[in-house]
Amino acid sequence: MHCYAITHQFGIENLVLEERASPKPKSNDIKVRMLAASLNYRDMQVLSGLRNVSLPLIPLSDACAEVIEVGENTSRFKVGDRVMPVFINGWISGRQPMDDEMPTLGGPLDGTLCEEACWHEENAVLVPAHLTDVEAASLPCAAVSAWNALFVATHTGPGDAVLIQGTGGVSLFALQFAKMAGARVAIISSHDEKLEKAKVLGADVTVNYKQYPEWGSIVRDQAGPVDTVVEVGGSRTLEQSLICLRNAGHVSIVGFLSGTEPKFDLGELSRKSVRVQGIRVGNRDSFEAMCRAVSIGGIKPVIESVGTFEDAKSTLVAFRDGNHFGKVCITF
Numbered sequence: 001m002h003c004y005a006i007t008h009q010f011g012i013e014n015l016v017l018e019e020r021a022s023p024k025p026k027s028n029d030i031k032v033r034m035l036a037a038s039l040n041y042r043d044m045q046v047l048s049g050l051r052n053v054s055l056p057l058i059p060l061s062d063a064c065a066e067v068i069e070v071g072e073n074t075s076r077f078k079v080g081d082r083v084m085p086v087f088i089n090g091w092i093s094g095r096q097p098m099d100d101e102m103p104t105l106g107g108p109l110d111g112t113l114c115e116e117a118c119w120h121e122e123n124a125v126l127v128p129a130h131l132t133d134v135e136a137a138s139l140p141c142a143a144v145s146a147w148n149a150l151f152v153a154t155h156t157g158p159g160d161a162v163l164i165q166g167t168g169g170v171s172l173f174a175l176q177f178a179k180m181a182g183a184r185v186a187i188i189s190s191h192d193e194k195l196e197k198a199k200v201l202g203a204d205v206t207v208n209y210k211q212y213p214e215w216g217s218i219v220r221d222q223a224g225p226v227d228t229v230v231e232v233g234g235s236r237t238l239e240q241s242l243i244c245l246r247n248a249g250h251v252s253i254v255g256f257l258s259g260t261e262p263k264f265d266l267g268e269l270s271r272k273s274v275r276v277q278g279i280r281v282g283n284r285d286s287f288e289a290m291c292r293a294v295s296i297g298g299i300k301p302v303i304e305s306v307g308t309f310e311d312a313k314s315t316l317v318a319f320r321d322g323n324h325f326g327k328v329c330i331t332f
């Protein structure tokens with residue numbers, strides 16, 4: 001089987017296409033053939049050497065795969081099933097384990113940019129039947145994070161106002177899930193064309209954050225005080241997020257695209273009785289609950305583009321350029 005690996009040098013250009021022996025499943029493993037994979041911002045950090053991972057490493061964490069063999073003690077899946085991997089291996093339910101280094105796919109664990117892999121059966125979930133391979137591959141990291149930000153860390157429901165930042169993977173899932181729950185959604189983006197597309201997906205209020213850097217008051221005026229923020233911007237956005245948040249509102253901290261150094265008055269947290277919750281993707285129970293909702297709601301992930309395994313490096317470079325709206329995927 002073939003895989004791409006970071007062997008000695010970081011950088012997309014330095015990824016090495018290798019031929020390796022086909023993996024053999026242990027007794028609780030399923031052996032899978034990769035059908036599609038999807039890219040996340042985190043993969044770019046891993047590929048650039050910004051995450052502490054040991055080499056060699058097969059990058060990427062998300063995939064849709066077909067079960068082609070099962071170990072003798074497996075019971076969750078059968079040959080032919082389509083499955084997706086659980087991003088944080090071993091986190092089935094309840095609170096996040098206390099381990100310092102989480103066993104996450106695509107670093108430190110080998111990821112999904114490979115034709116075959118063996119996963120412990122507990123670390124996989126069934127694909128919602130209505131999704132294509134590519135659509136399913138987009139769920140494990142981005143969609144589960146959005147789900148947790150809205151429905152596990154807090155309880156977004158009908159009539160709530162939600163603020164979503166940017167139009168990448170996490171954010172568009174958050175938009176779709178929040179609309180499914182009957183919420184009013186405000187979204188900010190650096191591009192007017194992307195905001196137009198977000199309106200088609202149901203966004204009620206749209207603001208260009210490049211054009212209006214003080215977008216917090218605009219969102220508050222147009223969407224009403226916001227109940228929940230799905231924060232992916234970090235450093236440069238949190239101050240504005242707090243401006244549009246209602247008293248006792250909730251901020252789910254998912255990402256730090258503009259940095260991790262807070263630039264806001266901490267007193268605001270107390271004055272507004274803000275609830276802040278960090279998000280670390282989510283456990284398998286959340287993933288399966290989300291899949292049920294995706295099936296019932298008939299949600300179709302937003303796919304920007306699909307490249308091939310053979311041409312994976314150019315797909316990764318295109319993703320790094322950051323012009324995508326939704327998910328960028330690779331088929332095998």
Ligand SMILES: NC(=O)c1ccc[n+]([C@@H]2O[C@H](COP(=O)([O-])OP(=O)(O)OC[C@H]3O[C@@H](n4cnc5c(N)ncnc54)[C@H](OP(=O)(O)O)[C@@H]3O)[C@@H](O)[C@H]2O)c1
Pocket residue numbers: 039040041042141142145165166167168169170171188189190191194209232233236237253254255256257258279280281282322323324326
């Ligand atoms: N904590 C977790 O478990 C977890 C899980 C998944 C992702 N994340 C994090 O969440 C973030 C998003 O991940 P992703 O995979 O969805 O990324 P992505 O698909 O690459 O999307 C990034 C988008 O965010 C927007 N953006 C960039 N800088 C921004 C800023 N300063 N303010 C507001 N929006 C900004 C851009 O949208 P426009 O072009 O529309 O402006 C960009 O397209 C990353 O920081 C990632 O590490 C964390």
